[in-house]
Each structure stands twice: as structure tokens, then as C-alpha cells.
Amino acid sequence: MTAKLTRLSFLALPLAATMAFGAATTVHADDWQPTSSVEFIAPANPGGGWDTLVRTSSRVIQEEGLAERNFAAINTPGGGGAVAWAQIARDAGNPHKIFATSPPIILVPLAGTSRYDHTDFTPIARLITDYSIVLVPADSEYESLNDLMEAMAANTSLSVGGGSAPGSMDHISIAGLASAAGLNAADVNYIPFSGGGEAMTNLMGGHVEAVITGAGEAAGQLGEGSDIRALGVSAPERLGGALADIPTYLEQDIDYTFDIWRGVMGTPDMPEEAVAYYENLFAEMLETDGWADARDQLGWLDAYQTSEEFGDFLDAQKEQFSEVLSELGLLGD
Amino acid sequence: MEAFNNLMYGFGIALEPMNIAYVFFGVFAGTIIGMLPGLGPISALALMIPITFAMEPSSGLILMAGVYYGAIFGGSTSSILLNAPGVAGTVATSFDGYPLAKQGMAGKALAIAAYSSFIGGTVSIIFLMLVAPLLGKVAVSFGPAEYFALMVLGLTAVVSLSDKSLVKGLIAAVVGVMISIIGIDLQTGTERYTFGAAHLLDGIDFLVVALGIFALAEVFYMLLRGGGGKEQPRNAIGSLKLSGRECRDIAAPIGRSSILGFFTGVLPGAGATIGSFLGYSMEKRLAKDGDTFGKGNIKGVAAPEAANNAACTGSFVPLLTLGVPGSGTTAVLLGALLVMGVTPGPAMIESRPDVFWGVIASMYIGNIFLLVLNLPLIPLIAKILDMPRPLLLALILIFCMIGVYGMSFSVFDLLLLLGFGLLGLGMRLFGFPAAPLILALILGAIMEESMRRALQISGGDWMIFIDKPISMWLLIIAALSLVLPMVKKAIAGARARA
Amino acid sequence: MTRLNVNQVLALCLALVAVGYLAMAWQIPDFPLPRPVDSDLFPKVLGFTLLGLSLLLFLEKPKAQDIPDELDPNEQAQPLLLRPWSRVVVTSLAIVVYALLLAPIGFVVASTTLSFGLAWYYGYRRHGVNMAVSLGVVLALYLTMTKVMDVYLPTGILPL
Numbered sequence: 003m004t005a006k007l008t009r010l011s012f013l014a015l016p017l018a019a020t021m022a023f024g025a026a027t028t029v030h031a032d033d034w035q036p037t038s039s040v041e042f043i044a045p046a047n048p049g050g051g052w053d054t055l056v057r058t059s060s061r062v063i064q065e066e067g068l069a070e071r072n073f074a075a076i077n078t079p080g081g082g083g084a085v086a087w088a089q090i091a092r093d094a095g096n097p098h099k100i101f102a103t104s105p106p107i108i109l110v111p112l113a114g115t116s117r118y119d120h121t122d123f124t125p126i127a128r129l130i131t132d133y134s135i136v137l138v139p140a141d142s143e144y145e146s147l148n149d150l151m152e153a154m155a156a157n158t159s160l161s162v163g164g165g166s167a168p169g170s171m172d173h174i175s176i177a178g179l180a181s182a183a184g185l186n187a188a189d190v191n192y193i194p195f196s197g198g199g200e201a202m203t204n205l206m207g208g209h210v211e212a213v214i215t216g217a218g219e220a221a222g223q224l225g226e227g228s229d230i231r232a233l234g235v236s237a238p239e240r241l242g243g244a245l246a247d248i249p250t251y252l253e254q255d256i257d258y259t260f261d262i263w264r265g266v267m268g269t270p271d272m273p274e275e276a277v278a279y280y281e282n283l284f285a286e287m288l289e290t291d292g293w294a295d296a297r298d299q300l301g302w303l304d305a306y307q308t309s310e311e312f313g314d315f316l317d318a319q320k321e322q323f324s325e326v327l328s329e330l331g332l333l334g335d
Numbered sequence: 336m337e338a339f340n341n342l343m344y345g346f347g348i349a350l351e352p353m354n355i356a357y358v359f360f361g362v363f364a365g366t367i368i369g370m371l372p373g374l375g376p377i378s379a380l381a382l383m384i385p386i387t388f389a390m391e392p393s394s395g396l397i398l399m400a401g402v403y404y405g406a407i408f409g410g411s412t413s414s415i416l417l418n419a420p421g422v423a424g425t426v427a428t429s430f431d432g433y434p435l436a437k438q439g440m441a442g443k444a445l446a447i448a449a450y451s452s453f454i455g456g457t458v459s460i461i462f463l464m465l466v467a468p469l470l471g472k473v474a475v476s477f478g479p480a481e482y483f484a485l486m487v488l489g490l491t492a493v494v495s496l497s498d499k500s501l502v503k504g505l506i507a508a509v510v511g512v513m514i515s516i517i518g519i520d521l522q523t524g525t526e527r528y529t530f531g532a533a534h535l536l537d538g539i540d541f542l543v544v545a546l547g548i549f550a551l552a553e554v555f556y557m558l559l560r561g562g563g564g565k566e567q568p569r570n571a572i573g574s575l576k577l578s579g580r581e582c583r584d585i586a587a588p589i590g591r592s593s594i595l596g597f598f599t600g601v602l603p604g605a606g607a608t609i610g611s612f613l614g615y616s617m618e619k620r621l622a623k624d625g626d627t628f629g630k631g632n633i634k635g636v637a638a639p640e641a642a643n644n645a646a647c648t649g650s651f652v653p654l655l656t657l658g659v660p661g662s663g664t665t666a667v668l669l670g671a672l673l674v675m676g677v678t679p680g681p682a683m684i685e686s687r688p689d690v691f692w693g694v695i696a697s698m699y700i701g702n703i704f705l706l707v708l709n710l711p712l713i714p715l716i717a718k719i720l721d722m723p724r725p726l727l728l729a730l731i732l733i734f735c736m737i738g739v740y741g742m743s744f745s746v747f748d749l750l751l752l753l754g755f756g757l758l759g760l761g762m763r764l765f766g767f768p769a770a771p772l773i774l775a776l777i778l779g780a781i782m783e784e785s786m787r788r789a790l791q792i793s794g795g796d797w798m799i800f801i802d803k804p805i806s807m808w809l810l811i812i813a814a815l816s817l818v819l820p821m822v823k824k825a826i827a828g829a830r831a832r833a
Numbered sequence: 834m835t836r837l838n839v840n841q842v843l844a845l846c847l848a849l850v851a852v853g854y855l856a857m858a859w860q861i862p863d864f865p866l867p868r869p870v871d872s873d874l875f876p877k878v879l880g881f882t883l884l885g886l887s888l889l890l891f892l893e894k895p896k897a898q899d900i901p902d903e904l905d906p907n908e909q910a911q912p913l914l915l916r917p918w919s920r921v922v923v924t925s926l927a928i929v930v931y932a933l934l935l936a937p938i939g940f941v942v943a944s945t946t947l948s949f950g951l952a953w954y955y956g957y958r959r960h961g962v963n964m965a966v967s968l969g970v971v972l973a974l975y976l977t978m979t980k981v982m983d984v985y986l987p988t989g990i991l992p993l
Contacts, residue, residue: 041985047377047378047381047743048377048378048381048382048984049377049378049380049381049663049666049667049670053381054384054670057384057385057983061385074985075983075985076744076985077744077984077985078744079537079743079744079745080533080534080536080537080743080745080747081533081534081535081536081537082519082536082537084533084536085533085534085536085745088533113524115519115526115533115536116533159794161791161792167519167520167521167522167523167524168522168523168524168864168866169524170524188866191791191792191794193788193791193792194521194522194788195788196521196604196784197660197666199603199659199660199666199669200603200604200659202659203474203475203603203653203657203659204475204478204479206475206657206659207475207476207477207478208475208478209478209479209480209792210792221678222658222673222678222679222680223658223659223680225680225682226682227681227682228680228681228682229475229681296388296674299673299674299675299676300673300674301673330865330866331865331866332524332865332866371974378984382983382984385983499896499898500893500896500898500899502886502889502890502893503890503899505882505886506847506883506886506887506890509879509882509883509886510883512875512879513854513876513879513883516875516876516879520872522868522872523864523868523871523872525861525862525864525872527861527872527876528857528876554924555921555924558917558920558921558924558955559904559917559918559920559921560902560904560905560917723957724955725951725952725953725954725955725956725957726952726955726957726962726963726966728951728952728955729947729948729949729951729952729955729957729967730948730952730966730967730970732924732928732947732948732951733944733947733948733951733967733970733971734970736928736931736944736947737944737971737974740935740940740986741974741978741984741986744985746932746933746935746936749928749931749932749935750928750929750932752928753925753928753929753932756925757925760921764901765839765843765899765900765901766896766898766899766900783875786870787868787869787870790869790870791868791869793869794869795869
């Protein structure tokens with residue numbers, strides 16, 4: 003029962019966190035508390051990005067004693083998230099149901115395979131982000147991103163592999179980059195693989211000429227004696243650690259950045275008090291040592307945004323994605 | 336002798352008391368997870384990541400690797416006893432394992448599965464140890480064109496798997512590819528045959544089809560043929576002993592399938608399932624008594640079991656030497672390693688020899704544990720078949736349902752399982768073989784995907800399949816394997832007439 | 834009119850499936866970007882192959898293994914609910930009911946009831962043993978998955 007006592011003693015903390023973050027939320031965070039365990043849904047199978055986020059944050063929240071109630075990690079796979087979204091959309095107003103989210107919440111509806119998009123749900127907080135990275139074989143003739151872009155302009159069959167279907171994250175990322183570099187987005191010969199790992203294997207074997215994937219996923223592949231080399235990252239500033247040597251797109255005079263963000267959303271019309279509670283809870287979680295350890299090991303970067311900021315950000319993302327998709331001719335009606 | 340010194344160093348790590356405990360716990364948990372249909376090694380490992388979070392990386396990987404190969408080892412048990420494959424890699428084992436069990440030779444089938452798994456596992460660890468660093472190059476040499484050719488070669492096995500009626504076998508295979516096409520097409524993001532159902536967007540899970548067509552259909556079939564309580568008891572287990580002749584019979588298939596399985600495992604994306612099917616169909620074609628495959632031939636158990644365990648070990652090659660995952664399971668392992676602060680890749684053998692050699696050494700120990708653990712358990716586990724028929728049928732059913740639900744958490748998949756059970760029953764009643772459907776289901780999707788990917792890279796030039804030497808040779812072998820038996824038959828026919 | 838044999842009936846059914854499949858293949862939209870082989874090629878090839886194979890099946894003479902075996906006449910004489918085909922139908926319905934009730938009444942109750950009920954229906958009369966085995970197996974699986982593996986399963990009416 004000691005665990006329970008320590009958890010109770012943390013009840014006073016949300017207030018402190020609100021002040022520490024001084025964010026837009028002035029609602030009293032301790033007005034509302036979960037009255038039953040919270041269902042934290044990963045709209046995918048165990049092992050993927052959403053699942054890792056859900057399980058890691060549930061674990062940190064529990065270990066650090068941030069919430070009185072249990073956060074139950076639930077997997078609802080199917081349709082790239084569409085199955086889970088449909089279920090959550092039916093549960094309007096439920097304050098005990100939240101889910102992990104990332105660009106597919108915008109891209110999947112744009113592709114026409116989900117009836118629900120981000121506007122159907124309540125944004126709670128953006129938590130972390132990753133960036134895209136452009137890779138070529140170590141012995142490639144392309145020394146900079148501009149070399150590659152010139153070659154792509156001259157030869158539209160130059161193959162660029164990525165880890166997802168056309169019209170989804172990696173494709174948007176490279177098409178947007180090409181467009182920003184003055185190419186026709188639709189001229190990118192994007193080769194979809196079933197994951198970033200498979201794309202990188204094909205790059206090492208020389209089956210494709212370049213690959214776009216997540217920087218976190220590629221980090222382990224780069225360095226001394228590696229078969230592959232990075233030309234640029236989509237971050238606004240240089241990244242740290244193993245990726246510190248890689249120039250950003252901006253440094254190479256291509257005005258383009260791309261975020262692979264992850265955050266948390268709640269059921270449609272979730273009560274304001276509940277939103278404020280979760281918003282603060284996650285803000286608090288990001289400050290703990292337990293989170294810092296897990297985050298660094300998983301190669302994530304903190305990118306907290308409050309509910310309101312996150313909502314605006316999502317709208318802006320939708321606009322950006324729609325633009326690229328319509329340039330590609332992939333925007334359904 | 337460098338390999339020997341390294342191995343000794345590895346054993347130094349693997350034999351630490353804690354690590355021995357981890358190996359033991361890993362293979363034990365793996366065996367159980369493998370036996371339960373549905374809950375496969377992927378989810379099990381993903382769910383274990385929090386447990387390994389704080390461990391030494393070598394211990395963590397030793398534990399998780401143990402779960403992985405333990406599951407492939409244990410998966411054969413439910414394939415043989417219940418016709419319900421525990422993991423995807425052991426589907427082929429049920430083709431002959433289950434008929435053997437029905438003939439009262441469950442003990443023998445399980446023993447052969449255990450020995451073959453052990454040998455397949457051990458042979459491939461030796462390969463892994465000796466040539467892993469060189470094999471990284473082989474693994475990446477397979478691009479889309481080569482995969483397409485490999486899948487074509489694999490699909491030619493449909494002919495030998497449909498022995499009763501070629502037409503019906505081919506129909507089953509076409510239906511298998513049709514099932515594999517359901518869902519979002521990765522090459523274009525277009526929905527195909529989803530009927531607007533969000534549950535179908537990701538396609539139909541292979542294990543749902545396999546459990547339906549094999550296990551559930553078998554339950555239905557038994558219900559039709561007097562599932563009541565009047566079934567007289569039979570000698571369900573039989574002896575575990577193999578005669579000298581039987582040992583000689585299975586020695587060559589085990590050896591060949593171990594090597595084939597290992598190299599299949601090394602190729603990213605191929606893995607234990609495809610390895611076991613390739614091993615099975617290779618032995619069926621090579622065997623003089625190939626026509627008794629599928630009716631309870633011991634070679635039909637030995638070959639896929641040696642191959643799937645070898646492939647499982649082989650799949651560690653791309654993971655450990657390149658740092659790229661070759662399968663869903665190794666992708667999760669890669670994630671776990673990153674969490675533990677180890678970056679697998681070309682530099683890992685130098686930078687973290689404790690992890691690399693420790694894991695390899697632990698695999699030897701793990702395989703011995705598995706054999707020692709499983710052999711005495713066989714008579715015990717096989718007792719399942721002594722259960723009263725009505726209770727057994729109900730339990731198999733509930734097993735499949737729980738397995739499917741625990742894998743996808745989806746009620747929709749339970750209904751799909753029922754649908755495939757009824758399809759399987761129909762196929763059974765009207766003499767359609769199930770094996771070609773399953774084979775085509777696995778290979779068909781990869782074949783289409785890699786063909787289109789290759790053509791997308793080549794700009795629509797079909798010569799890419801001939802220009803690449805590996806792809807060309809695989810296609811030639813595929814063509815020969817179709818033509819040669821026909822030529823043989825024609826010659827034999829001509830002689831008979833002369 | 835001569836009666837069609839088994840293979841011919843099957844062939845006609847399969848041909849129908851193939852035609853329906855092909856009709857759907859033509860509705861797969863073109864991909865806006867140039868693809869050497871688009872999403873619809875494979876389905877079209879498969880549809881025509883199935884059509885061709887059903888023609889071959891139509892011409893193939895049925896052999897022994899193509900015709901379902903006769904069912905046991907004693908079994909057929911049983912009360913309607915216990916006849917062989919009734920057993921398949923009842924089991925299928927039970928699975929559907931199980932699937933629909935799983936979430937509302939919970940994993941443990943639904944699974945135990947299904948297992949116990951089916952074993953009873955198939956003719957197992959030692960209810961005590963049946964209950965113990967059904968509950969034991971389900972609980973063991975449930976606890977392994979929820980407590981050890983940390984997988985969420987619907988709890989339903991039980992506070993487990």
C-alpha cells in the first residue's frame with residue numbers, strides 16, 4: 003500500500019507543473035481527476051512507433067507516480083489507424099480514453115481510407131518529434147543534397163526508396179523536398195518498401211540510388227565504416243549525437259523542413275477539465291528523469307505543444323500535406 | 336582458430352549463472368508461446384521490451400533470442416497434435432505431422448520435430464559463427480528482382496503440392512494469391528477488395544487463414560464424421576523411438592533443409608515461414624516416396640522443422656552484421672537493442688563482442704536446453720490427444736479463437752477465422768488441397784510486390800529479371816523444376832509404349 | 834437435361850466468383866502517377882486464370898476424392914440438433930455469438946462459457962471436469978496475457 007501513498011502525495015504536483023510551464027492553460031488542473039483507469043490506445047500492433055510511445059509513457063507515468071489511476075496500454079491495430087479512430091470517434095465525451103497519434107491521422111484520411119481525421123478528435127499534446135533523413139550509398143557520386151536533386155531533375159527514373167506507401171509520410175517528405183528544390187514533385191521515382199529497414203537494405207545492396215527514412219531509425223547505420231552516408235536532415239537545426247555532422251536542408255539552401263511528430267489526442271468533445279488534466283500530466287512527464295532516459299535511448303526529441311498549439315499545428319500540417327499531395331496529383335476528392 | 340577463441344569468449348559470457356538462467360527462461364517461455372496459436376514471437380518480444388529495459392544488453396538479447404527460437408521450436412507441437420500451427424513458421428510441419436499423429440505416431444512426430452529443430456538450429460549457429468561477417472553482402476545482394484525470382488521458384492512447388500488434381504491445386508493457389516491481395520496496395524496506396532471495411536485495409540493475417548483452414552476446418556470435419564462421445568480410445572502417442580532406418584531416412588533431408596533454411600533466413604524478408612515451405616517442397620520433390628508426403632511421411636516433418644529453426648538463426652545475420660531487421664521479429668529485436676543502448680551494425684562485432692559472441696554461444700546452450708526440455712515433455716504433452724473427443728474439440732476451438740483475438744484484438748478477425756474454417760471444410764469435402772493455398776498466400780504477395788517494385792526501379796524494363804544473374808538463375812531453376820518432371824514422365828511414357 | 838457432376842457444379846460456382854472478381858478488378862482506380870504495372874494487373878490476371886481453371890475443372894471427370902463421403906446413417910437419424918451438419922451450423926453460430934459478446938461480457942466469462950457449452954453439446958457429460966478444464970485453460974491464458982505480457986483483454990462483467 004506504500005505505492006498508493008506515494009502516488010497520493012503527487013496530487014499536489016499538477017498545479018506546480020502548470021505554473022512551471024506557464025502555458026496557455028489557466029484552468030485549474032486539479033479540478034478533474036480520472037475516476038477509473040485510463041485507456042491509452044495504440045492504433046497499431048505491439049512493437050511499432052505508436053505502441054512504443056504508449057507503452058513508454060504509461061510506464062514513466064506509473065513509475066514516477068504521476069497519476070493516481072492506472073494507464074492501460076491497449077492495442078487496436080488495423081487500417082493504419084482507421085480501425086481505432088472509428089472506435090474512438092464513437093466514444094464522444096469519454097474522458098478516460100486517449101490515443102497516440104502522428105502524421106497518419108492527417109495522411110490516412112487524405113488518402114480516403116478513414117472517415118475520421120484530426121478535426122474529429124480533441125488534441126491533447128504534442129510530445130516528441132523525429133526528422134527525415136536522405137541517405138545514399140557510401141560510394142555514391144552525390145556529395146550534397148543539391149547533387150542529388152540535380153541528378154533527379156536530369157533523370158526522372160532515379161530511384162528513391164522509402165519505408166511507406168506512396169502518398170504517406172516518406173513520400174510526402176521527399177516530394178516536398180524535391181518541390182522546394184525546384185523540381186516537379188511528381189517526377190520523383192519513389193519506390194515504396196514495407197519499412198525503413200527494408201529500404202536501407204536495398205540501398206546497401208545498390209538496388210535503389212537513395213533512400214528517405216526517419217533519422218532516428220537511420221542513426222545506428224551511420225558512422226565509421228558504414229555502407230551508407232547521409233546527405234541531409236529535415237530538421238530546422240543540426241541534430242545532436244551521431245547525427246551532428248549531417249547538414250540540414252536549410253544549410254544547403256533548400257527552404258524545407260519536415261517533422262515526424264508524435265502526440266496524444268482524446269475522444270471527440272472531451273471535457274475541457276480532462277484535456278487540461280492530461281495536458282499537464284504529459285508536460286510533467288516530459289520533465290522526469292525516467293522519461294529523459296527512455297527518450298534518449300529511443301532517439302526521440304522532445305517537442306511539447308499544448309492542446310491549443312497542437313490543434314493549430316495539426317491544421318497547418320494538413321495544409322502542408324494537401325499541397326504536396328495535390329502537386330503529386332494524389333489528392334482524392 | 337580465431338573463431339574458436341571468440342566462441343570461448345562468448346561461452347564465458349553465456350555461462351554466467353544469470354545468463355544461463357535467462358537462456359533457460361527464454362527458451363521455456365518461447366516454447367510455451369510457440370505452442371499457443373496466435374500469440375507469436377513478435378508480440379511476445381514487443382511486450383518484453385520493458386522487462387529487458389534495465390538489463391545488460393548481452394543478457395537482454397540472450398533472453399529475447401531464446402524466446403524467438405524457443406517459439407519456433409515449440410510451434411511444431413500444436414501443428415502436429417492439433418493441426419493448429421502455433422507460429423507461422425510451423426504451418427508446413429502440420430502437413431505431415433498431423434497425419435502422423437492421427438495414425439497414432441504423435442510421439443514419433445514430436446520427437447522428429449525436436450531432433451530436426453535441434454540439428455537445424457545447431458548447424459545454422461555454426462554457420463552464423465563462421466560466416467556471418469561475410470554474409471552481410473549476400474543478404475543485401477537480394478533486391479526486388481531477385482526476390483521476385485525466388486518467389487516464382489517457391490511457387491512452382493504448387494505443382495508438387497497438389498498431387499490429387501493439378502487443376503484443383505492451381506485453383507487453391509489462385510485463391511491464395513487473391514486473399515493475399517486484399518488490403519491497401521503498398522505500391523500505390525490503393526484499396527483492393529476491402530469492400531469498404533477498415534479492418535481489411537491491412538490485409539488478412541496469415542495465421543488467421545492458416546488456423547481457419549487447418550485447425551477449425553479439422554474440427555468441423557470431425558464434427559461431421561461423428562464428433563460424439565462414442566469415439567473409441569486409441570493409442571494416441573506411440574513410441575518416441577526411431578528405428579535406424581528412419582534415422583538414415585531423415586538424415587539427408589535434415590542436413591539439406593538446415594542449409595537451405597539458414598540461407599533463406601539470411602535474406603531479409605524471407606524468414607522461417609518461407610524457409611520451412613521451401614525445405615518441405617524441396618524434400619518432397621527429391622524423395623523417392625514423394626507421393627506419400629502429406630499423408631504422414633516422417634521426412635515431411637523433419638525438413639520444415641530443420642529449415643524453420645535454421646532460418647530463425649539465419650535471420651540474426653542481417654540483424655547483427657548490418658543492423659537491419661530481416662523480419663518482423665528481428666525488427667522488434669532491433670528496437671529492443673537500441674533501447675538497451677546497443678547499435679547493431681557492421682561495427683558491432685568489434686564494439687560489442689560481448690553481445691555478438693555471447694548471443695551466439697547462448698544459442699548453443701539454448702538449443703540443448705530446448706532438446707532436453709522438450710523430449711521428456713513429449714509423452715506428457717501428447718496426452719492431450721487422450722482427452723475425451725468432445726472436450727478436445729471444444730478446447731481446440733477456444734484455443735484458435737483466443738489465439739486470433741490475442742493477436743489482433745479484433746472481433747472481425749474472429750468472424751474471418753470462422754469464414755476460413757468453413758472454406759477449409761468445403762475444400763476438404765471436395766478434394767481441394769490446402770497446402771497450395773497457404774503457400775500462394777505467403778509467396779504471392781511478396782511476388783507481386785517485388786515484381787512491381789523491380790519494374791518501378793527499372794522504369795518498366797522487364798529485362799531487369801534477366802540482367803541480374805541471381806534472378807536469372809533462380810528463374811532458370813524454376814523453369815527446369817517445372818519442365819524436368821514432365822520430360823521424365825514423357826520419356827517414361829514413351830518407353831512404356833515402346 | 835443431363836445432371837451436372839460435382840466438378841461441373843463447382844466449376845460453375847468458381848466461374849461466377851471469377852467473374853465477380855474480375856468485375857471488381859476493373860473498378861480499381863488508376864494510380865495518378867505513372868506505374869509500369871498498376872494495382873489492377875494482378876487481380877485481372879488472377880481473375881482470368883481462375884476462369885480458365887474453372888473451365889478445366891468443368892471438363893475434369895470427378896474421382897473418388899472429389900465427392901464428399903456419405904455421412905453415417907445412424908448419425909443422420911439423430912434428433913435434428915445433433916445431426917452432423919447441425920453440429921457444424923450450431924458451432925458456427927456459437928462462434929458468431931461469442932465474437933459479438935466478447936467485449937460486453939468479458940473475455941473470461943465468454944471463453945469459458947463457449948468452451949464448456951460446446952463440450953457439453955458435443956456429448957461430454959462430466960460437467961465438473963468440463964467446467965474445471967474450461968475455466969482452468971481460459972484463466973491460465975487470460976492471466977498469462979494480461980498479467981505477464983501486459984496485453985489488455987476485455988474484462989466485461991468480472992472485475993478481474
